[in-house]
Structures are given as C-alpha cells and as structure tokens.
Amino acid sequence: MGNDATSALASSLRGRLILPTDADYDTARAVYNGMIDKRPALIARCANVADIIRCVNFARDENMLLAIRGGGHNGPGLGTCDGGLVIDLQKMKSVRVDPAQKTVRVEPGCTSGDVDHATHAFGLAVPSGIVASTGIAGLTLGGGTGYLTRKHGLTIDNLLEADVVLADGTMVTASATSNPDLFWALRGGGGNFGVVTSFLFQAHPVSEVFAGPIFWDAADALRVMRAFRDFIGTAPEELGIFVGLKTVPPMDPFPQPHWGKRACAIIGAFNGTAAQGTRAMEPLLSQLPPPLFNWMGPMPFPAINSLFDPFFPKGLQWYWKGDYVTSLPDEAIKIHIAQSGSPASDFCLMHLYPINGAVHRVAKDATAWQARDASFNMVIAAIDPDPKNAEKLKAWGRAYWKAVHPFNQGGAYVNFMMDDEVEGRLEATYGDNYARLAAIKAKYDPKNLFRVNQNIKPVAAAEARPAAPRPGAHTDVRPQA
Numbered sequence: 001m002g003n004d005a006t007s008a009l010a011s012s013l014r015g016r017l018i019l020p021t022d023a024d025y026d027t028a029r030a031v032y033n034g035m036i037d038k039r040p041a042l043i044a045r046c047a048n049v050a051d052i053i054r055c056v057n058f059a060r061d062e063n064m065l066l067a068i069r070g071g072g073h074n075g076p077g078l079g080t081c082d083g084g085l086v087i088d089l090q091k092m093k094s095v096r097v098d099p100a101q102k103t104v105r106v107e108p109g110c111t112s113g114d115v116d117h118a119t120h121a122f123g124l125a126v127p128s129g130i131v132a133s134t135g136i137a138g139l140t141l142g143g144g145t146g147y148l149t150r151k152h153g154l155t156i157d158n159l160l161e162a163d164v165v166l167a168d169g170t171m172v173t174a175s176a177t178s179n180p181d182l183f184w185a186l187r188g189g190g191g192n193f194g195v196v197t198s199f200l201f202q203a204h205p206v207s208e209v210f211a212g213p214i215f216w217d218a219a220d221a222l223r224v225m226r227a228f229r230d231f232i233g234t235a236p237e238e239l240g241i242f243v244g245l246k247t248v249p250p251m252d253p254f255p256q257p258h259w260g261k262r263a264c265a266i267i268g269a270f271n272g273t274a275a276q277g278t279r280a281m282e283p284l285l286s287q288l289p290p291p292l293f294n295w296m297g298p299m300p301f302p303a304i305n306s307l308f309d310p311f312f313p314k315g316l317q318w319y320w321k322g323d324y325v326t327s328l329p330d331e332a333i334k335i336h337i338a339q340s341g342s343p344a345s346d347f348c349l350m351h352l353y354p355i356n357g358a359v360h361r362v363a364k365d366a367t368a369w370q371a372r373d374a375s376f377n378m379v380i381a382a383i384d385p386d387p388k389n390a391e392k393l394k395a396w397g398r399a400y401w402k403a404v405h406p407f408n409q410g411g412a413y414v415n416f417m418m419d420d421e422v423e424g425r426l427e428a429t430y431g432d433n434y435a436r437l438a439a440i441k442a443k444y445d446p447k448n449l450f451r452v453n454q455n456i457k458p459v460a461a462a463e464a465r466p467a468a469p470r471p472g473a474h475t476d477v478r479p480q481a
C-alpha cells in the first residue's frame with residue numbers, strides 16, 4: 001500500500017481516515033479491553049455505507065488485513081487488528097423507531113444503550129445486553145443475551161433484516177425472504193460474512209420494570225445458587241434474571257460494612273409492575289436467608305440495562321472464559337464457589353445467564369446459534385484496572401474454567417471467548433451447524449477477507465462435513481500474545 005493509495009482513500013471518504021502519525025491515533029485505536037494493544041495501519045471512521053464499500057474494496061484490492069469495529073467491546077479485541085485497516089463504525093449511530101410496526105432500524109455504530117435510549121421514548125425495547133456501552137453489532141452477530149431473553153429470545157431471534165456489504169463490495173439485504181442462507185448465518189455466525197450496515201429489529205412493549213440486584217454473603221452461595229437453578233426454569237418469563245459470584249464493590253452506594261465481601265448476587269428485571277415482580281420473586285426469596293441487601297424496585301428499563309456501566313469503565317484489563325451449561329449439579333456449584341472464593345482481583349466475577357423460555361422455542365438449526373438445549377450461558381470474567389495483573393487474571397480465569405468445564409458443554413458463546421481457545425472449540429460451539437456455516441462462508445467470502453473474528457474457514461459445501469464436538473476439550477495451552 002503506497003502513500004498515493006492511502007491519500008486517495010482518505011480523500012474519497014466522507015468520514016475520516018486516521019493514521020499512526022495523527023495526534024489522536026492512540027485514542028482512536030484503544031478498544032474497551034485494556035489488555036488489547038493493537039496498532040492498525042489505518043482507521044477509517046466511516047460516515048456512511050459508501051465509505052464502508054470503499055474500505056472493503058480497498059482492503060481486498062490492497063490485500064490488507066481488515067477488521068470491523070462496532071462498539072469495540074470484544075474481549076480479544078476482534079474489532080481491531082495489527083497493521084491492517086479498521087472499519088470503525090462508531091459515527092454511524094442512527095436509530096429509527098417505527099412505533100406502529102414496533103420495529104427499530106439501527107445503524108452499526110450504536111451501543112445497546114443508544115438503542116435503549118431511542119426505544120424507551122416509545123415504551124419499547126429490543127432484547128440485548130446488560131451493559132449499555134456494548135456495541136449492538138458485535139453483540140447481535142454473536143447471539144445477544146440480556147434481561148428480555150427469557151420472554152423474547154436472543155437479540156438474533158428479534159432480528160428481521162440486515163443490510164450487509166460483502167467481500168466483493170456489493171451490498172445485499174439478508175432476511176427470511178432475501179438471501180435467507182446469509183440471514184441464517186448472520187444470526188450467531190459473528191462478523192464472518194460481511195459488514196452489517198443496518199439492522200432491523202422487532203421491539204416489544206417495555207417501559208418501567210421491577211429490577212435491581214440482590215446480594216447475599218458468599219457463605220450463602222450454595223443455597224442461593226441451588227435455589228436459583230431450581231427456580232429459573234419455571235419462573236414467569238417476564239422475569240429476566242441471572243445469578244453470579246462477585247465482590248461487593250467498595251464504594252457508594254453499597255453499604256460500607258459489606259464493602260469488599262465476596263458475595264452471591266441475583267440481578268434481574270421483571271417486565272411488569274412492582275406487585276407482579278414481587279410476586280414472581282417470592283417463591284425464590286421465601287426459601288433463602290436474608291440478603292446483605294435487596295435493591296429490586298421500579299425503574300426505567302434503560303436504568304437496569306446500564307447498572308454495571310459505572311463499575312466497568314473503558315480500559316480495564318479483561319480476560320474471558322465461557323461455556324454453555326446443560327445442568328448445574330451441586331458438585332459444579334461447589335466448584336464455582338471454591339474457585340471464585342480466591343479471585344485474582346475484587347473485580348473478578350462469574351455469571352450464569354439462563355437459557356430457556358423463548359430461546360428454547362427456536363429449533364437448533366433455525367439459526368447458526370444452536371445451543372438451544374443449554375440451560376445457562378456461563379461467563380468467567382477476570383478483570384482488574386492494573387495492566388501488571390494481566391497474567392494473574394489469565395491464570396485465574398483459566399484455572400477456574402478448567403475446574404468447571406467438565407460439567408459443561410464443549411462449546412461456548414462466541415462473544416465470551418478470547419483468542420486462545422483450542423482448535424475444535426468453534427466446531428463444538430456450532431455443532432451440526434458448523435458445516436453449513438463453512439459452506440455459506442465459502443459462498444459469500446471465499447477468500448476469508450473477513451477473518452478478524454471467531455473465524456469460520458470457508459469450505460465449499462461438497463467438502464464440508466459436520467464436525468465432531470470435542471467434549472471436555474481443554475484450552476489455554478497457547479500463551480496469549
């Protein structure tokens with residue numbers, strides 16, 4: 001790539017091309033996870049679809065590595081790359097709500113908070129994640145779980161249509177009736193197939209919810225986790241709620257006597273009135289000891305969906321491990337409690353997000369995301385502000401995961417993976433859907449231009465064979481760069 005080509009690219013964009021020599025290059029290249037330190041050659045802050053098409057054509061013709069950045073929240077930093085071109089979508093933030101159809105048209109630079117903000121004004125919400133600063137694009141393409149998932153499904157289960165710029169620079173619409181194979185693959189297959197320039201979602205009536213966290217001392221964790229496991233499969237689906245092991249943050253508004261205590265937390269939102277929410281929680285709470293504090297109460301939906309944001313600002317060190325979980329025997333719960341009892345940092349946490357209700361009502365082969373028979377989506381997140389603790393975080397996360405993984409499925413949510421999983425992990429994640437994904441990849445991106453992601457290698461349909469999952473496969477043999 002010569003200077004002339006770069007200048008021509010810069011002058012052809014309505015957005016801005018940021019180079020390593022620019023004063024704000026370091027700010028522009030920084031992603032959410034402070035553990036990631038990648039140095040792209042070019043960052044294109046695209047202003048519109050024409051800019052995106054220009055960048056895709058440029059990267060392909062110049063044989064440059066190409067990364068796509070939505071919210072920049074990805075654990076292993078798959079929204080950026082070393083030495084390549086980053087299509088940075090953060091300026092493309094329009095959200096258009098159609099209140100009559102209850103649909104929402106979203107540009108790919110939006111965070112889930114941007115979408116919540118826009119839809120809340122109409123008394124609507126799209127099921128997405130629990131941290132407002134997460135990019136809607138990467139979250140959606142990996143699946144998307146949050147407080148509305150039990151009732152309304154994953155984010156992909158509410159995706160009606162997506163516009164996609166393909167590797168050859170053309171743009172297509174993917175939906176149930178237009179390029180249905182691509183639409184199938186986008187729903188869980190990540191950024192493998194092209195740059196999504198617009199999402200059309202189904203929204204649902206959601207306004208005030210009965211929501212918040214309840215924390216118990218870690219000494220009660222076995223009782224809480226057991227009770228939660230037995231309760232959540234049959235609880236009303238309006239109740240979107242998960243269980244976690246974490247530390248009471250040592251700061252206001254948390255009660256000072258509990259600062260720094262290891263705890264078991266249940267955090268959730270009931271889409272309904274306080275009276276209905278209280279009734280829904282009663283069968284669970286009535287069998288549990290008194291909590292350290294119970295802050296469930298009425299609040300606007302965007303408030304619960306941004307509850308975590310102040311505690312997890314951009315730039316912390318993050319190391320993630322995940323698994324899909326079929327069942328949660330007492331033995332596994334005890335291992336969770338033992339492992340999380342000596343965390344690498346007070347920021348470290350484990351969450352178990354329920355997979356049931358509406359998610360189970362979709363067939364395993366209806367979308368690329370196939371863990372429809374799982375009961376939980378587990379994430380272990382090792383987190384700390386200090387870069388010097390990076391190795392300690394990785395070691396803790398890996399040891400924890402290794403201890404609980406034998407109880408879990410072979411695959412995991414792609415959005416809870418780092419880039420150090422062993423070969424076979426993606427095949428286990430997609431199961432019988434993997435071969436179909438590889439064939440669709442071969443159709444839409446045969447040369448693997450879009451490979452900065454949890455990468456599905458293109459394999460022509462005739463060669464593709466369903467991959468055998470590797471149950472119990474352990475990872476982490478390769479050191480992180």
Ligand SMILES: Cc1cc2nc3c(=O)[nH]c(=O)nc-3n(C[C@H](O)[C@H](O)[C@H](O)COP(=O)(O)OP(=O)(O)OC[C@H]3O[C@@H](n4cnc5c(N)ncnc54)[C@H](O)[C@@H]3O)c2cc1C
Nearest residue numbers: 070071072073074079129130135137138139144145191196
């Ligand atoms: C604090 C925190 C909380 C989270 N909470 C949740 C949660 O509640 N629920 C949940 O489901 N997940 C959650 N996640 C995981 C989240 O879904 C992933 O980190 C996801 O990758 C974030 O998407 P992004 O657009 O911000 O990421 P980016 O880093 O920008 O991109 C991630 C991947 O998506 C691809 N991509 C991004 N935009 C596009 C596009 N327009 N077209 C094609 N490919 C694209 C990129 O190529 C990359 O491979 C959370 C993550 C964090 C850090």
